[in-house]
Amino acid sequence: MNGILLVDKPLEWTSHDVVNFIRRRFRIKKVGHAGTLDPIATGLLVLFLGQSTKSIKDYENDDKEYLAVMGLGCKTFSDDGTGEVITHSIPAYIPESRIRDVFSSFVGTIEQVPPHVSAIKVNGKRSYKMALAGEIAELQPRTRTIYSLEILHYNFPYIIFSMACSRGTYVRKLCSDIGVKLNCSGYMSNLIRVRSGKFTLSDAVSIASLKSINRDDFSNFVINQPDALALRCDKKTELRRYAR
Structure with a gap:
C-alpha cells in the first residue's frame, strides 16, 4: 500500500510509536514520517507508506503551525513540562502589552540555540x-524563521499562542527564550501541531479510530500523492478550530 496518512498523534506516544503501530496493525513494511513530534506534543503527524516513503524528502522542509501553552516563572531541564524543575518562582504580574511586545520581537528570522x-x-x-549524563554540549545557533506569533489568550501565568515557523524550530526553546526576555523563566506546557505544509490536523485520523478498523477500511484514510498535491488549507480556520 502506497500513499500518505495523516495521524493525530496522542499524548505520550513517540513519532516512532505511531510508525510501529501502523506497520504492525496494517502489515505495511515501509512507513516513515516527515517531522518528529515529541511525546509531550499532540497533533498532526504526516506518515508515508510503501513506495511513497521515497517522497519524504519533498515534504520534510515544509513549514509548520502550532498551538502552544507557555507557563511563566518556571525553568525546566528540557524546557517543557516533562523535565526536572530547575527554578520555580512566579514573578510579579506582567502586563499583556509587555508580553505582546516581547512576542513581536521574535517574529522574523531568528538565531535559535537548540535545547540540550x-x-x-x-x-x-x-x-x-550527553545532557542526561551530565555532559552539556556546546550547541551552535541555527537560523530559523517565525512567520507569525499570535497571543490567543493570556491568563497569568499562562499564555496560549499560535505560531507558524520554518522546519526545525523548537517551540519549547522559544518559550524559554521568551521567558528570559521577560526577565523571568518560561517553559512550554502543551503543544499541538495543527498544520504541516498543506496538510492540516482537521483531516487527520485518531489512533483510536485506526484501532477499530481493518486493513480494507484503512485504505479509505490513505491519500494518494496526486490528491495530496491538490490539497489546500485555510490556516485561520484551522487555528480557530483548535483554539477553543
Missing part, C-alpha cells in the same frame, strides 16, 4: 544523551 535535550548530534553523540 534534543536529538542533535555532537561529535557522534546525541545531545540529550
Whole structure:
C-alpha cells in the first residue's frame, strides 16, 4: 500500500510509536514520517507508506503551525513540562502589552540555540544523551524563521499562542527564550501541531479510530500523492478550530 496518512498523534506516544503501530496493525513494511513530534506534543503527524516513503524528502522542509501553552516563572531541564524543575518562582504580574511586545520581537528570522535535550548530534553523540549524563554540549545557533506569533489568550501565568515557523524550530526553546526576555523563566506546557505544509490536523485520523478498523477500511484514510498535491488549507480556520 502506497500513499500518505495523516495521524493525530496522542499524548505520550513517540513519532516512532505511531510508525510501529501502523506497520504492525496494517502489515505495511515501509512507513516513515516527515517531522518528529515529541511525546509531550499532540497533533498532526504526516506518515508515508510503501513506495511513497521515497517522497519524504519533498515534504520534510515544509513549514509548520502550532498551538502552544507557555507557563511563566518556571525553568525546566528540557524546557517543557516533562523535565526536572530547575527554578520555580512566579514573578510579579506582567502586563499583556509587555508580553505582546516581547512576542513581536521574535517574529522574523531568528538565531535559535537548540535545547540540550534534543536529538542533535555532537561529535557522534546525541545531545540529550550527553545532557542526561551530565555532559552539556556546546550547541551552535541555527537560523530559523517565525512567520507569525499570535497571543490567543493570556491568563497569568499562562499564555496560549499560535505560531507558524520554518522546519526545525523548537517551540519549547522559544518559550524559554521568551521567558528570559521577560526577565523571568518560561517553559512550554502543551503543544499541538495543527498544520504541516498543506496538510492540516482537521483531516487527520485518531489512533483510536485506526484501532477499530481493518486493513480494507484503512485504505479509505490513505491519500494518494496526486490528491495530496491538490490539497489546500485555510490556516485561520484551522487555528480557530483548535483554539477553543
